[in-house]
């Protein structure tokens with residue numbers, strides 16, 4: 001089976017499973033009298049990088065806030081004191097840990113989840129923000145490693161999301177602390193930067209205690225030694241498990257069943273197919289284009305010609321600053337090429353990478369209705385609204401939504417517009433693993449059912465792998481020159497893309513998920529020799 005059947009279980013994005021009885025006496029924290037309840041707590045372990053993997057709304061950030069000393073766990077009671085907390089954790093390692101955090105003996109540093117909010121809290125230059133954080137005198141080194149040197153004299157307010165993310169990561173790493181917490185590291189970073197950050201965090205873990213919440217499984221796999229699984233009923237309650245080895249933990253998570261705890265956390269497994277994409281029986285082109293190019297300031301984009309088919313999903317991969325958005329704007333006719341021309345007439349709907357809802361005192365319902373001609377149709381409801389779990393958000397204001405909620409609304413808005421080509425720029429940002437899987441399914445079915453083309457720019461290899469029929473590959477030098485090649489079939493496209501990154505992947509034996517090979521391992525060397533960067537067929 002497909003593993004992810006939207007038709008049969010319309011509300012699977014919100015899973016309702018009872019709280020296991022044996023956890024009832026492990027209540028760590030409850031917001032208000034009947035608010036969200038967190039059970040269990042991850043355990044920082046020395047010399048290891050611990051990951052936390054789980055859906056949005058099961059208390060991962062809450063756990064991080066407790067462990068980093070921003071919040072006292074209230075054990076579900078109003079007048080809990082630290083003494084009660086120490087008593088509750090008596091005899092466990094968490095007791096010592098929390099004692100040290102409460103008395104500030106243990107120093108913690110953390111990178112917040114939403115980097116988009118940093119410019120509101122900090123006005124000034126990148127250099128000033130980093131100088132304030134640089135307790136370990138690592139600024140020079142980190143600026144080089146995270147490519148920040150050229151940004152130091154820029155205003156924080158003028159940075160792109162990917163730049164802010166790297167600055168925030170550097171600021172956390174530069175602190176002099178015993179315990180480091182990163183609440184998501186990959187949003188807005190390209191694959192090259194993700195792998196770089198993963199290696200830096202792994203290295204930190206050799207000497208420090210590091211804990212990371214992350215939804216990009218290829219990157220989590222690379223940076224963590226162990227993972228804690230989070231599960232529950234998003235917004236209702238959440239449970240954080242004991243640590244598991246990173247490979248086993250991710251596999252159990254994907255399968256939806258935790259054998260040790262004997263609990264099913266999702267009614268369906270998330271599966272990867274290792275085979276050629278589905279046959280496209282009638283291959284009909286939607287648009288064809290010849291050579292064209294465009295210069296913007298010091299950046300030049302060259303396109304060698306190609307075509308997009310009806311009913312296909314094209315994955316778009318390439319580094320940040322290589323011209324992907326510029327290409328989208330050219331296709332959409334928003335800007336004109338300097339050389340060559342695009343002479344077709346199709347409408348393009350575009351979801352930008354950064355979604356802003358600053359001044360949006362408008363409900364999700366009114367917003368979607370205003371841009372989507374078919375908002376009230378049963379098609380839109382059953383194919384878009386229900387699988388993206390938007391029903392219960394309809395009366396919320398846009399500016400009250402979390403990052404993941406806003407992302408799902410933006411995907412629905414993009415697919416709801418009247419167009420033939422739909423371009424989604426980084427739809428995975430702030431979505432959890434199940435939401436990525438469901439969004440993937442929605443996007444695929446949308447292209448098939450409507451005879452349209454969907455292009456998805458994304459840096460999550462899992463999402464690209466699940467989603468794409470073909471791949472458009474950008475290469476060149478970020479900020480200077482970009483070239484567009486393809487679309488290729490998945491194998492050729494991935495080989496081309498991954499060889500430029502010098503990274504090889506293999507397939508996990510159990511779940512067939514893509515895993516990064518250790519550099520210079522025998523598999524890595526063999527695959528490079530054969531030119532099979534994605535996996536050995």
Ligand code: ADP
Nearest residue numbers: 031035036055056057058059060061062234235
């Ligand atoms: P995650 O990081 O796994 O997405 P969070 O820890 O951010 O989850 O939130 C878990 C739940 O707790 C959510 O339903 C959220 O709305 C709720 N929550 C978070 N912070 C507060 C708060 N300060 N007061 C009340 N509820 C909160």
Ligand code: ADP
Nearest residue numbers: 296297299319320321322323324325326478479
């Ligand atoms: P990507 O989407 O791959 O991250 P973009 O297409 O947004 O890349 O940008 C490619 C390069 O072109 C970047 O270096 C960007 O700074 C530059 N650029 C984009 N728009 C303009 C513009 N209007 N003027 C000058 N440079 C621009």
Ligand code: MG
Nearest residue numbers: 060061062113
């Ligand atoms: Mg969170």
